[in-house]
Amino acid sequence: MNLKGRSFLTLKDFTPEEIVYLIDLAAEYKDKKKNGVRHDTLRGKNIALIFEKTSTRTRCSFEVAAHDLGMGTTYLDPSGSQIGKKESIADTARVLGRMYEGIEYRGFEQSIVEELAKHAGVPVWNGLTNEYHPTQMLADMLTIREHFGFLKGIRLTYMGDARYNMGNSLMIVCAKLGMHFTACTAKEYFPDDTLVELCRTYAAESGASITLTEDVDAGTKGADVIYTDVWVSMGEPEAVWAERIQKLSPYKVTKDVMDNAGEKAVFLHCLPAFHDLKTKIGREQGEKYGFTELEVTDEVFESEQSLVFDEAENRMHTIKAVIAATLGA
Numbered sequence: 643m644n645l646k647g648r649s650f651l652t653l654k655d656f657t658p659e660e661i662v663y664l665i666d667l668a669a670e671y672k673d674k675k676k677n678g679v680r681h682d683t684l685r686g687k688n689i690a691l692i693f694e695k696t697s698t699r700t701r702c703s704f705e706v707a708a709h710d711l712g713m714g715t716t717y718l719d720p721s722g723s724q725i726g727k728k729e730s731i732a733d734t735a736r737v738l739g740r741m742y743e744g745i746e747y748r749g750f751e752q753s754i755v756e757e758l759a760k761h762a763g764v765p766v767w768n769g770l771t772n773e774y775h776p777t778q779m780l781a782d783m784l785t786i787r788e789h790f791g792f793l794k795g796i797r798l799t800y801m802g803d804a805r806y807n808m809g810n811s812l813m814i815v816c817a818k819l820g821m822h823f824t825a826c827t828a829k830e831y832f833p834d835d836t837l838v839e840l841c842r843t844y845a846a847e848s849g850a851s852i853t854l855t856e857d858v859d860a861g862t863k864g865a866d867v868i869y870t871d872v873w874v875s876m877g878e879p880e881a882v883w884a885e886r887i888q889k890l891s892p893y894k895v896t897k898d899v900m901d902n903a904g905e906k907a908v909f910l911h912c913l914p915a916f917h918d919l920k921t922k923i924g925r926e927q928g929e930k931y932g933f934t935e936l937e938v939t940d941e942v943f944e945s946e947q948s949l950v951f952d953e954a955e956n957r958m959h960t961i962k963a964v965i966a967a968t969l970g971a
């Protein structure tokens with residue numbers, strides 16, 4: 643498998659074999675890291691990390707992964723560069739492409755990261771856009787595979803805003819890898835029809851299935867994985883909170899949902915999560931709308947079934963695999 647020189651923008655661009663290769667490579671790097679085996683084979687190279695939205699996991703994963711591989715990093719924060727304000731994406735790409743071996747971008751429209759990749763002349767990695775979050779998918783798949791031992795045939799139910807980056811990306815990866823994806827949410831939060839149709843073509847090849855349902859009981863019954871994400875994503879206006887809470891409250895992940903899914907079911911969340919009021923936004927919105935937890939109850943989040951911190955750790959190992967494979971470590 644040779645992914646050298648490729649950008650990593652959405653899993654639509656990758657075959658099932660390539661996706662599995664990256665998960666396998668991440669597992670190898672994880673072993674190496676746990677066993678103290680050095681793997682700094684990209685010494686002397688440098689990567690740029692552009693974050694137009696904030697981050698904990700993705701930024702730290704890129705920085706630690708790059709460091710472990712022997713590389714240097716430059717972090718460009720949401721206000722600390724000229725991108726988009728004084729300098730076009732195409733010009734930025736051509737400048738950074740002269741200095742760095744790879745560029746990570748987190749921000750708004752997918753078209754921005756596509757434009758960067760078109761002009762950079764070096765691999766560009768999508769660290770989250772409004773539409774997709776592909777590095778998160780590799781971490782999620784590694785976590786599921788570590789737990790169940792396999793991916794094909796796994797039934798994954800996503801609850802919440804399924805038309806944004808997380809819902810879209812989970813549907814794509816499940817469809818590519820022969821898993822059964824269910825979006826269990828209010829109709830207006832179903833993924834876009836065109837993407838559903840495309841994923842159905844992947845599913846026809848892989849043996850996956852795609853189900854869209856508003857019925858919580860049917861949508862979660864017997865699921866292996868219950869997955870959710872925040873109801874209001876970064877960059878969305880304050881004004882959407884009221885409607886989200888009203889429409890998505892029936893799709894909160896509760897103990898009843900987990901019990902309906904089954905004893906062996908696990909809970910995943912890309913994080914950060916509103917499972918209590920220990921955050922500024924959680925407290926503010928909680929006071930305003932009278933809740934103490936949002937997309938998932940604290941009980942489920944803190945339960946044995948919750949693998950969210952394994953999942954968070956796996957962000958680093960999988961991002962390392964993406965950097966290594968595309969830079970030819």
Ligand code: CP
Nearest residue numbers: 697698699700912913
């Ligand atoms: N899951 C995720 O992307 O987390 P960050 O926003 O902290 O990077």
Ligand code: NVA
Nearest residue numbers: 808871875876912913
């Ligand atoms: N949907 C969330 C994912 C965060 C990792 C967001 O875009 O804010």
